[in-house]
Amino acid sequence: MDSFIKKIFDKKEDNFVHIQLQKFSKGLFKNKALIKASKSGSNYSINTTAEYANELVRSVAELLDDGQKVKTIGIIVSTRDLSNELSFKNKKQFMGIKQYVIDSEMTKKQIIEICDKFPASFIGLSFSVNGTELKIKPKAPKSAKPSTKEDGKFKVDFCKIKTGNEK
16 A cells, blocks of 8 residues: 555555645644554554545455455544435534444445545544454544644554554
């Protein structure tokens, strides 16, 4: 999987890159699009900020076998009303932002369909497949506005992947 940053430098355009560029616009955005990776033995641990969530959900879903179901939990955050387009357990709404709580068994096709159908929404789904575990915090990410705090410490832990898969 190539991240949207690598795609920009490789001059490859796709929907993920376009959406990220729409979010950031001009300016200096500290503590955004960060990655922290480590290797212990044959296992990898990758932590990222929220900007990578949609791409990670899709990439890990692609590891599923066709027809294989996995327990999927998390949220989808959107300004659009997705009630008629999405199967969800609960819906929370505040100031026009809708959070759809997902807690169900899903297939590769269903997860990828969500990624394709709602690319501008935040997709924070957690699930495990074939030794790869994806955990994304089930909350809306912070806005892309620069922080006014200068505490220096920033945790890169919104999205976590643990895997033995080198690809």
